[in-house]
Amino acid sequence: xxxxxxxxxxxxxxxxxxxxxxxxxxxxxxxxxxxxxxxxxxxxxxxxxxxxxxxxxxxxxxxxxxxxxxxxxxxxxxxxxxxxxxxxxxxxxxxxxxxxxxxxxxxxxxxxxxxxxxxxxxxxxxxxxxxxxxxxxxxxxxxxxxxxxxxxxxxxxxxxxxxxxxxxxxxxxxxxxxxxxxxxxxxxxxxxxxxxxxxxxxxxxxxxxxxxxxxxxxxxxxxxxxxxxxxxxxxxxxxxxxxxxxxxxxxxxxxxxxxxxxxxxxxxxxxxxxxxxxxxxxxxxxxxxxxxxxxxxxxxxxxxxxxxxxxxxxxxxxxxxxxxxxxxxxxxxxxxxxxxxxxxxxxxxxxxxxxxxxxxxxxxxxxxxxxxxxxxxxxxxxxx
Numbered sequence: 001x002x003x004x005x006x007x008x009x010x011x012x013x014x015x016x017x018x019x020x021x022x023x024x025x026x027x028x029x030x031x032x033x034x035x036x037x038x039x040x041x042x043x044x045x046x047x048x049x050x051x052x053x054x055x056x057x058x059x060x061x062x063x064x065x066x067x068x069x070x071x072x073x074x075x076x077x078x079x080x081x082x083x084x085x086x087x088x089x090x091x092x093x094x095x096x097x098x099x100x101x102x103x104x105x106x107x108x109x110x111x112x113x114x115x116x117x118x119x120x121x122x123x124x125x126x127x128x129x130x131x132x133x134x135x136x137x138x139x140x141x142x143x144x145x146x147x148x149x150x151x152x153x154x155x156x157x158x159x160x161x162x163x164x165x166x167x168x169x170x171x172x173x174x175x176x177x178x179x180x181x182x183x184x185x186x187x188x189x190x191x192x193x194x195x196x197x198x199x200x201x202x203x204x205x206x207x208x209x210x211x212x213x214x215x216x217x218x219x220x221x222x223x224x225x226x227x228x229x230x231x232x233x234x235x236x237x238x239x240x241x242x243x244x245x246x247x248x249x250x251x252x253x254x255x256x257x258x259x260x261x262x263x264x265x266x267x268x269x270x271x272x273x274x275x276x277x278x279x280x281x282x283x284x285x286x287x288x289x290x291x292x293x294x295x296x297x298x299x300x301x302x303x304x305x306x307x308x309x310x311x312x313x314x315x316x317x318x319x320x321x322x323x324x325x326x327x328x329x330x331x332x333x334x335x336x337x338x339x340x341x342x343x344x345x346x347x348x349x350x351x352x353x354x355x356x357x358x359x360x361x362x363x364x365x366x367x368x369x370x371x372x373x374x375x376x377x378x379x380x381x382x383x384x
Contacts, residue, residue, distance in 0.1 A: 011134045074100035090127050110135045124155040173205040215342035222349045230269035235262045242275035243294050252288040259296045262303045264376050277343045278370045286311035303382050305372040314362040323348045
């Protein structure tokens with residue numbers, strides 16, 4: 001004996017309604033009447049060529065066929081709904097369920113249903129009555145909360161990794177400084193050459209520690225939502241300044257540049273820092289006698305900055321991680337005493353704050369090319 005469903009809320013947006021399922025023999029064209037929620041525009045049978053009939057006054061019963069109802073239920077919920085109804089009919093327990101319905105326009109709504117089965121003297125189910133509640137907003141809020149919690153977990157885990165990595169990175173220069181100072185303290189009569197070597201090592205590690213702290217503070221400001229300046233600048237001049245500063249620091253490499261005049265909106269100081277990071281990274285992993293080339297060109301809608309070198313290159317499995325904080329691609333980079341492991345992370349943040357993108361192209365033994373694309377004014381993409 002089939003059950004035919006009668007819902008007051010399938011296609012509407014009211015917060016709830018009534019349902020009543022009556023047991024009937026045969027296959028009637030329509031099911032039994034349901035009572036709409038007050039103020040609810042009653043839907044008609046979707047079988048009328050996809051057009052709803054004229055609205056009915058609040059409180060006037062309307063009919064909805066079993067087939068129409070099943071068409072409204074989300075396909076992924078059909079099987080579970082039927083199983084639940086069958087279970088309730090067999091056991092006589094309270095009917096409690098929550099499922100999705102699809103409105104004629106394609107919008108999905110969640111309905112919570114609660115009801116009970118009424119039986120005749122023979123124990124046959126003759127009627128199920130209950131209430132429905134539109135729980136769409138609650139579901140959306142729960143999903144938003146789940147996503148927020150997942151994001152907070154990711155942030156918390158990232159912060160924990162950052163703190164652990166930072167502690168590890170800070171320990172190395174501090175240990176070196178402490179070791180050299182203790183050496184100087186315990187052996188005041190050591191030879192001048194040894195004394196000078198200890199002083200130089202302690203000074204180098206102190207400078208490294210200063211760079212590491214500065215980089216960590218830069219990332220912390222970024223994580224805290226620090227906003228960059230917004231001004232019109234000549235990017236080629238900014239890059240030239242960074243190039244000239246780099247030339248003074250390295251006399252063992254061949255440095256060249258090719259800079260096309262480009263004007264854009266950005267933060268002059270941070271863009272100079274970006275260039276210095278990329279140039280320093282290229283010099284650091286290019287052997288003496290190697291070449292580092294800085295290029296700037298105007299492309300369609302964006303400026304493209306490239307820093308290429310003839311260094312050792314990066315293995316393919318390491319490329320996806322080069323922008324991770326404290327990540328160094330190979331053993332030679334991990335042994336590098338001068339880097340903080342944060343340079344490319346800072347570079348990526350600067351580029352993203354300017355609405356651009358950055359990536360590395362590299363093969364082992366073939367050198368590396370860092371590519372940065374920054375939007376130009378009027379390109380249809382905001383720089384900030």
